[in-house]
Amino acid sequence: MTLTQHTSQGTILVIDQDASVLSSYILHLEEFGYEVLSAQCGRSAIDLIAVHSPDLIISDLRIPSIEGHPFFGHLHKRWPEIPVIVTSATGEVSDVVACLRKGARDFLIKPIEDMAILSHAVTRAIREIKLRKQNQAYKELLEARIPQNSGKLKNTNRYLTELNRRLTEVVASSKRLSTCVTLESFGTRLLQEFGHHLDASGGSLYIAGQEGLRLVHCLDDGHAPSLISYPVEKSSPFGFALRQKEPVLIGDINGERELRPSGFGGYHNGSFVIFPLQNQEGKAFGLVSIHGKKKPPFIHQDREVGGLLASYSSETLRAVRAMEALAKSEEKYRLAALTASDLISEWTPATDDLVWFGNIDAVIGSTPENRPTTLEAWLSLIHPDDQKRIAETYRKNINCATAPAMDYRVRHLAHGWRHFRERTSTIKSKGGGAKVLRACNDITIEKNAEEERIKFELKMQHAQKLESLGIIAGGIAHDFNNILMAVLGHADITLEEVGDNPAAQKSIKNIITAGKRATELAQQLLVYSGKGEVETTTVNINSLVSDMMRLIDVSVSKKVRIIFHPGDHTPAVDGNQSQLRQVILNLLTNASQAIGNACGQIVIRTGKIFCTKDDLAACSMPMRPGVDPPLPESTYTFIDIEDTGCGMDETAREKLFDPFYTTKKTGTGLGMAAVLGIVRQHRGTMTISSTPDVGTRIRVFLPSSCGKSEEQKVPEKPPTEKLIQQKDGLILIADDEEPVRKISQRMIEKLGFSVITACDGKEAVSLYKTHQKDISCIILDMTMPGLNGSEALERIRALNPSVKAIIASGYGSDTSRSDPDSDESCSYLQKPYQIAELRQVLQKVLNGHGPSTPEEHRR
Structure with a gap:
């Protein structure tokens, strides 16, 4: 407990258990000439009040000995004439209301960063005390006047009594205003209080914004504009009040030369009063306009009473705006944390506490009971392949202000693995401790999309490679045919010119036979490139395979067993019979060669199946971008050939359709390339499944035909050659x-x-x-x-x-x-x-x- 030197401004008792707070209050108040008493508990304070009778008490809500609201009740009951300003670090609305009901004159939120707020509250309270004392002195003086002035004294006394009553009500109004926590509620209450004190029915509250004066509330709706844009006209009442920086009382606006009426015809009279709301620097940040006095006009006492209420409300309004801004900021932060794609968390390395601000349960499927609240628990959810790397990264980055982003996988408690990208920032306190802020972003969708994009690009590259090979194959076949044209043509002519020379005829016939075989290879290349011809008929697939069984039995090893399961009601297809025969023969030849000299089995199945878009998209046959349109959902006829041969590895499957690629010593590498070209021309597709040392299964899908298959025609006898009628052209x-x-x-x-x-x-x-x-x-x-x-x-x-x-x-x-x-x-x-x-x-x-x-x- 301390006592400073005496001054003439007044005596103030400051009560707070924090010595640093007491010191700051004392230094600030002494600069304004106040005598300051201090106490750190309730009992010491009561002793000082009893001895020194201070003019004002500033007390913390939480003090030792006699704490909280009972202490203020005791003060109000024993010394009701001493005003009390309450300070508190909580700012709870219930505390504010309770203290005001106990008789507190004001309520300030700690810490008071701007001490001007404290001095303003003290000055206001002291001014109220002095005003009461002056009123009492005036009253006593007037009562002592000589009897002949008794009438005048009575009127003056009534005036002062009324003024005192009104000022007392203003103080009560300021208490009610201090309970408002939003700008909207404050504006409504403020105009109600002004209307009550000034006996008026109309008025409006404007607050300065970036664009102009914006309307907060209006007692009489329908005439006040929602925005008065900058600059406010100097000749308007509002412009005049802003220039004056003090309350403006206008008895009749129509009699004012310098001011321009607003043009609103709904006023009962032309009398009104305007009160600027000012900040600590004296700059107006709002205006209160009151009109519609029930017994006009407004008088000087209305100006003084309203001015005092405006002064009180300015301070309260600044606090309300600050609290509302803080509440909005906190709400935005809360909503941002809940709705952000990033999971915000704070990790304290010293205690291994992990606090989440985002909805971690929704992201990893946890519950409050099994939510990871330590970094160790979080690491246990990370994929085993990533755990060591991430733990080492945490250790290295613990002293980094900002660390590079790191990607890893986290186990969802119900749905497998999620991909996360995390960024960390370390904040160090003055005491040497540290907290690590972590922003974890779920990038599973992006990762999956990236993987799909890579797969699609690889598929596109493969399709483009095959397309390029098709173009090359077509060009080779064309040039090859031109070369064979010369070879076969000269051999043909030479065969006619050699006469009866058996040896020469045999050699030339061998040349022609070899040339025709080369022509067949060129035709296969043309089919692969999609430039070979397709003349279609309605083909019965079951009959086609059955007719080929004898040829197949001859062409495959005797150790291989061939089984044919024709499907019931297998639909026919529109296609080229010889090319479809080539597809079946090539697939069976490959299956037989895959079995080799070992014993094995080849199973042929036919049937029908309805294919959806997803089924068709999952097929193994590469599609050419921009060339092959997507296959429609429809019923397809399938030919299924499954063998028990050596199977294919991943490399062989990827290059299966490449022309000239073969794993056989005697193969040409054109068999599957020709199959690909034929199936493409028939608007079909294929699926291929193969396992090394197990076997291969290839299923060919061909669009089913709506027509009936044609019966096999008996070969006609070759027509008798007719001579060309004209030979001299x-x-x-x-x-x-x-x-x-x-x-x-x-x-x-x-x-x-x-x-x-x-x-x-x-x-x-x-x-x-x-x-x-x-x-x-x-x-x-x-x-x-x-x-x-x-x-x-x-x-x-x-x-x-x-x-x-x-x-x-x-x-x-x-x-x-x-x-x-x-x-x-x-x-x-x-x-x-x-x-x-x-x-x-x-x-x-x-x-x-x-x-x-x-x-x-x-x-």
């Missing part, structure tokens, strides 16, 4: 390959025609213009630089619509035919062709009949 041959032009010229001349040749389409058109009358037929290569065969034929037909033409190509007819609707004046010739095939096509074109497709050419 001129034939124009256009081909960019010189060996092809030369051998084609020899074949045509062998058939009795004259020949002119062109190296490209442009030269062909030019030669036709010159020799149009003499040319009987033109033979155009489909792929030539500049003008291709189709474009050259189009220009020639512009000269002669009835020109007879043959389109020759190393590709299939579907990609080479110049006009699908062409008549018998145009036909197709597949390279490499022999002289017999050339004779048949010329017979068809020149005589107006004969075969029209490559298959019929070779029949």
Whole structure:
């Protein structure tokens, strides 16, 4: 307990058990000239009050000896004339209300960072005390006046009594205002108090914002604008009040020359009063406007009473705004922690306490009972492959202000593993302790999406690789056919010219046989590249496999048992019978070679199945982006071939469809490539499952047909060859390959025609213009630089619509035919062709009949 030197400003007793708080209060109040008494407990304070009778008491809510509300009740009962200002670190609304009911004049929240708040509260309380003393002195003085002035004294006394009553009510109003915790409730209560004290029915409260004065509350709705934009006009009442920085009383606005009426016609009269709300620096941050006095006009006493209420309410309003801002900030932080994708937590290394601010239970499936509340418990949930790395990282980063992000997996208590990305920041206290703030973000969706993206990119790269291989294969087949054209053509002609030389004839026939085998390889490449022709019929899959069983039995090892389980009601398919036969034969050959010389079994099954989009997407056959449209959900006919052979590893499965890739010593690597091309052309797909040393199962899906399968036709006898009626005509041959032009010229001349040749389409058109009358037929290569065969034929037909033409190509007819609707004046010739095939096509074109497709050419 201490006592400072006496001053004339007044005596203040400060009660607080914290010596540092007492010291700061004493230093600040002494600077304003107050005599300051101090006590650290309730009993010492009562002794000091009894001896010194202070003018004001500042007491903490929690003090030793006599604590809390009983102490303030005792003070109010024993010394009601001494005002009490209560301080507290809690700021609970219930404490505020209880203290005010016990007689406290004000309530301040500790710690008081701005001591101006303390001095302002003290000054206000002291001013109230002095005002009461002055009123009492005036009253006593007036009562002592001479009797002749008794009437005047009575009026003055009544005035002062009324003023004292009103001031007392203002103090009570300030207490009620201090219980408000939101700006909205404060604004409503404030205008109610102003209306009550000034006997008015209208008014509004405006608070300064960034854009202007914004309306908080209005007693009489309907006329006050929600926003008065900056700058506020100087000639307006509000502008005038802001410039004056003090209450403005206007008896009749219509009689004011400098002020402009607002234009609102709903006022009962032109009298009103405006009170600025000011901060510690004297700057106005709000305005209270009161009008509609029941007994107008407003008088000077209204200005003084309202000014005192405005002064009280300014301080309270600042506290309310600060509390509301703090509450909003805390709520935002709480909501942010609950709704953020990051799980915010705080780890104290010294105690290993882990406190979560986010909804950790929703993320990892925990409950309050098994929630990880220590770092050790959290590490136990981390994937075993990540635990050691993460624990070491925690140890290294414990002294880092900010550490790099780290990714790891955390076990969800019900749904497997989740992927997390964590960032940590370490905050050190003055005492040397540390707390680590952790932000854990669940990136499972992103990780899964990244894995799917990588898988998709690999799948796309593989499909693009196969597409590139298909383009290469098509180009090789085309060039290969041109080479074979020269080989087979010269061999064919030579065979006719050698005469009766058996040895030479045998050698040339061997050359032709080898050339035809090479042609078959080229056809397989064309099928793989998707450029081979497909002429479809309705094919019965069960019948197709049954018819092939004899051929299959001959082509596979005797140690291999072949079992066929035809499905009941297996739908037919629309396809090319010879190509589908090739698919089955290639798959069975691969299955037999996978078994080798060992004993084994091959099972063939057929049937039907409805495939969804997910089923089709899971198939093993690579799709070409931008080329192969997605397969529709539908009923598919399947051919299932399962063997007990050596199986395939991952590498073999990935390269299964690559042309020229084979694991066999004698294989060409074109079997599965051809199967891929055929299935693609039939708008089908495949699934492949294989296990090394167990076996392989390949299932081919083909769209089911709605039509009935055609009965197998009895092969017709080859038609009797007819001679070409015209043999003295001129034939124009256009081909960019010189060996092809030369051998084609020899074949045509062998058939009795004259020949002119062109190296490209442009030269062909030019030669036709010159020799149009003499040319009987033109033979155009489909792929030539500049003008291709189709474009050259189009220009020639512009000269002669009835020109007879043959389109020759190393590709299939579907990609080479110049006009699908062409008549018998145009036909197709597949390279490499022999002289017999050339004779048949010329017979068809020149005589107006004969075969029209490559298959019929070779029949």
